[in-house]
Every structure is written in structure tokens, then in C-alpha cells.
Amino acid sequence: MVMLKTAQRIGLASAIALLASLSALAQTSNWNIDPAHSTAQFTVRHLGISNVTGNFTKVTGSVVLNEKDSTQSQVSASIDASSVDTRVEMRDKDLRSPNFFDVEKYPTIEFKSKRMVSVGGKLQVIGDLTIHGTTHEVTLDVDGPTPEMSDPWGNSRRGISATTTINRKDFNLVYNNLLKTGEAAVGDNVKIQIDAEMVKKK
Numbered sequence: 261m262v263m264l265k266t267a268q269r270i271g272l273a274s275a276i277a278l279l280a281s282l283s284a285l286a287q288t289s290n291w292n293i294d295p296a297h298s299t300a301q302f303t304v305r306h307l308g309i310s311n312v313t314g315n316f317t318k319v320t321g322s323v324v325l326n327e328k329d330s331t332q333s334q335v336s337a338s339i340d341a342s343s344v345d346t347r348v349e350m351r352d353k354d355l356r357s358p359n360f361f362d363v364e365k366y367p368t369i370e371f372k373s374k375r376m377v378s379v380g381g382k383l384q385v386i387g388d389l390t391i392h393g394t395t396h397e398v399t400l401d402v403d404g405p406t407p408e409m410s411d412p413w414g415n416s417r418r419g420i421s422a423t424t425t426i427n428r429k430d431f432n433l434v435y436n437n438l439l440k441t442g443e444a445a446v447g448d449n450v451k452i453q454i455d456a457e458m459v460k461k462k
Contacts (some may be wrong), residue, residue, distance in 0.1 A: 305447030
């Protein structure tokens with residue numbers, strides 16, 4: 261009788277664990293970042309005078325959204341470093357060279373979330389950012405995700421925007437030309453904004 265009760269308790273515990281697992285799976289949805297409608301923009305100070313903005317035009321990745329608790333979601337993104345575009349060909353070539361991103365050696369910029377928190381009703385994503393072969397933890401302030409909508413072809417889509425500021429020297433991007441005044445041609449602090457459109461996996 262004791263063994264029977266013990267077996268029943270074990271069976272009940274296993275059933276509860278299974279139901280909890282199934283419930284968690286039901287609360288999540290899987291999405292791909294749509295490269296055609298996503299960009300990573302950066303802004304940096306030039307000559308200490310004005311801001312110069314550029315984009316990485318090839319952004320891919322995946323998102324696991326927890327519909328009940330967004331802080332349990334996960335993000336993984338990859339940026340093709342050679343897709344940098346500042347609208348000046350000579351400058352773009354310099355950015356792709358060993359002076360900066362060295363795209364031959366470090367072809368991608370990677371981000372992988374570690375945890376998420378809700379601050380003042382908004383989401384923050386904390387994760388590892390890898391640039392130029394160097395990884396540091398960064399915090400992204402997030403707007404979104406937007407409500408799920410269907411496009412004309414029956415795909416479910418959502419949007420998300422995220423911002424952060426990094427010091428490029430933390431990622432071993434240390435090259436700079438000093439002016440006669442001693443002023444650096446390129447500032448150290450870089451503002452980053454990511455705008456991503458996501459497509460739900462079928």
C-alpha cells in the first residue's frame with residue numbers, strides 16, 4: 261500500500277511537471293528577423309563638431325517571444341560587418357579595413373541575450389555583444405514588440421526597436437587620426453539603434 265501511494269505521488273508530480281512544461285511551450289512563439297526590413301544604425305561624433313550616421317544593412321537573427329512574460333524571451337542577432345554603409349565609399353572601405361572592423365578577419369557582429377528585465381514598464385535586454393572578436397555585456401533599451409499583424413501574404417509580423425551606447429575602444433576599435441589640435445577625428449562613444457521586423461515561424 262505504501263509503495264502504491266508513493267508511485268501515485270510520483271506519477272502525479274510527473275504529470276504536473278509535464279503540464280507545466282506544455283503550458284510554457286504554449287506561451288512562446290518563434291520569430292525570424294526579416295533582413296529586408298531591418299537595419300542597425302550607428303551614430304558617432306566627427307571632429308567633435310557633428311554626428312555622422314551609418315547603417316549595417318544585413319541583419320539576421322531569431323527571437324523566442326514569451327507571450328505571458330516578455331522578460332522570459334530570448335534574442336539572437338547577427339550583423340554582416342561588410343554591409344556597413346555611410347554613403348561615402350572611401351569611408352566605408354576604411355571601416356571594412358583592419359583600421360576598424362577588419363571584416364576579412366571578423367565578418368560578423370553578434371548579439372545574444374542573457375536576461376531581460378522590465379524597468380518602468382519598458383523592456384531592457386541584457387546580453388553579450390561581440391564586435392571585432394571582442395565580447396562585452398551591453399544593455400539594450402527596447403520599444404515593442406508591436407502587436408502581431410498579418411501582411412498581405414498571410415505572414416504574421418511584429419516590430420521592435422532597441423537602443424544602446426557603447427565605447428568603441430572597449431571592443432578594440434582603437435584606430436584614430438588626431439588633428440593638429442589634438443582632437444580625435446572619430447569620437448569614442450557610439451550610439452546604436454536597431455530596428456527589426458520579425459516574421460513568425462510557421
